[in-house]
Amino acid sequence: MAAWQAAWGQLRYSVPEEMPKGSFVGDVAKDLGLQLTEISDRGVRILDKGRTQYFALHGKSGHLVTAERIDREQLCERVQQCVLRCELIVEGQMQVYGIQVEIMDINDNAPNFREAEKNLRVSEMTAPGSRFSLPEAHDPDSGRNSLQSYDLSGDEHFSLAVQAGPGGDQRPELVLAKALDREEAAFHELVLRAMDGGDPARTGTARVRVTGLGANDNAPxxxxxxxxxxxxxxxxxxxxxxxxxxxxxxxxxxxxxxxxxxxxxxxxxxxxxxxxxxxxxxxxxxxxxxxxxxxxxxxxxxxxxxxxxxxxxxxxxxDVNDNAPELTVSSALSEISEDAPSGTVVALLHVQDRDSGANGQVRCSLDGDVPFRLEKSYEDY
Missing domain, CATH: 2.60.40.60 (Cadherins)
Structure with missing residues (x-):
């Protein structure tokens, strides 16, 4: 912990995260030159800037203490410098002093793989040097306490490569160092380990299971x-x-x-x-x-x-017999002489059935006792 003297009415302190409630932050009374009697007589109090009261003033000692356990990662995710602000109000003097408290990171988080198991399928025809993406670990701590490196344990068929992402993040990749032979080993069990830079260091692991696939040497x-x-x-x-x-x-x-x-x-x-x-x-x-x-x-x-x-x-x-024969009159006489010779054509009729075979064959006949007969002139095939 460190304390800096007030400058332009400002006090600045630092405290590690996760300290128990009531932990010492700074000697406010001493740093502001206030007597303990003045603290009790003049109505000195702490006003937090946020919704949660993280700090309190110990009236008997004049010390600024924590009012809650403070989790830096919860308060300041992805922020390099985590600073909380509050004000000390001396009502008797009508004065306000600003206080800044920097929350220092501790190595309270281990690197964590959201994908704790990874299954890969690799053909035995895959060329050495081929790369496959691996799960990435996440560590909410900052600085040296955050994720620093990866390593891989397994067998001689694989090695590890780590690429730098656009944001400076590390992206692990599995590299095929030696061609697979399914007859030699159908499966390969590997362990990917992520380590931070704390003292002592914390680690997280993910299991990588590689299934060797036979060569595609048979066509359907x-x-x-x-x-x-x-x-x-x-x-x-x-x-x-x-x-x-x-x-x-x-x-x-x-x-x-x-x-x-x-x-x-x-x-x-x-x-x-x-x-x-x-x-x-x-x-x-x-x-x-x-x-x-x-x-x-x-x-x-x-x-x-x-x-x-x-x-x-x-x-x-x-074919299914789903069409009825269709009869059309191509030409016909409107009247005929009573002495017209037998065989005189009085009408040309056209009959068809869209079905085929027996279903398309039609028979025509005249109903009733009439002085006409039907004769076939030609047939479509």
Missing amino acids: VFSQVEYTVRVPEDVPVGSVLVTVTASDADEGPNGRVKYSFKKITERASEIFQLDADIGAITLLRSLDFEEGNSYELEVQAYDGGDLSDTTKVAVTVT
């Missing part, structure tokens, strides 16, 4: 070179038409297969949907045989790396 393979599916045109929307499947012999992300359309027309993209995770192709909207009776899609399976395989999906839409 579809179970079929081509998938063929026949579906009726009235299949409900949302139905799964076909599910394509591919397998990958690699482990971990390198063996995890995803699916996507590699080649699809704009029209087909409005009709079919592909589930990227399971390879199911579902129907987005109703099919219409008369609008399109076949579709060819190309599906790609790809793994966590750059390897892939493709397959074709041929969708054939089968």
Whole structure:
């Protein structure tokens, strides 16, 4: 603790943080030349500048003491110099003396990792020298009592590098010093330690678990070179038409297969949907045989790396008898002579059915006892 004589009516003291309530801060009576009798007779009191009363005046000794335990980190986070201000009022003299109390940091906080455990997945094909970010520690103390350094304990495959951030903060990185061999060790357990500069120093730790991944040396393979599916045109929307499947012999992300359309027309993209995770192709909207009776899609399976395989999906839409025949009168006589010879054409009729095959074949007949017959002139195929 230190005290400075009043200058221009100011007193300045310093006190370590976390002192118990009632701890000595400064001898106000002596520094201001006040007699103890004057303190009691003239109504001397302390007025704090903030909402909390951190200081009090001990009437019998004339000492300024702490009225609360003071936590510097709570009061002055990210502030290099933490100063509290109060006033000593001598009502009998109508005088006010300003008091500044600097709260000195003590090493009461250890570096702390918000992320106490870090899991990394590293392929055995990763080149030595590759870097991976590690959790950062935080220490609310200031100066030498704050975070000063990191170190790493583990094995020969890894080393530690610390980069300086834009604000001067330290950012630890894991460096692959030696290529991994999954057959040699599937997991690597490391301990990252952060240390401050206190005396004694305080430390915080985080555990780093590195999982070695097999090399991505196998491409996905579809179970079929081509998938063929026949579906009726009235299949409900949302139905799964076909599910394509591919397998990958690699482990971990390198063996995890995803699916996507590699080649699809704009029209087909409005009709079919592909589930990227399971390879199911579902129907987005109703099919219409008369609008399109076949579709060819190309599906790609790809793994966590750059390897892939493709397959074709041929969708054939089968016709359903969902259209009635349509009859139109192309031309007709409004009247006919009673002596017109047999075989005289009185009307040209056109009949069609948009369905195909048997569903599109029509038979025509005349109802009632009329003096006309039907003759087919030509047929569309």
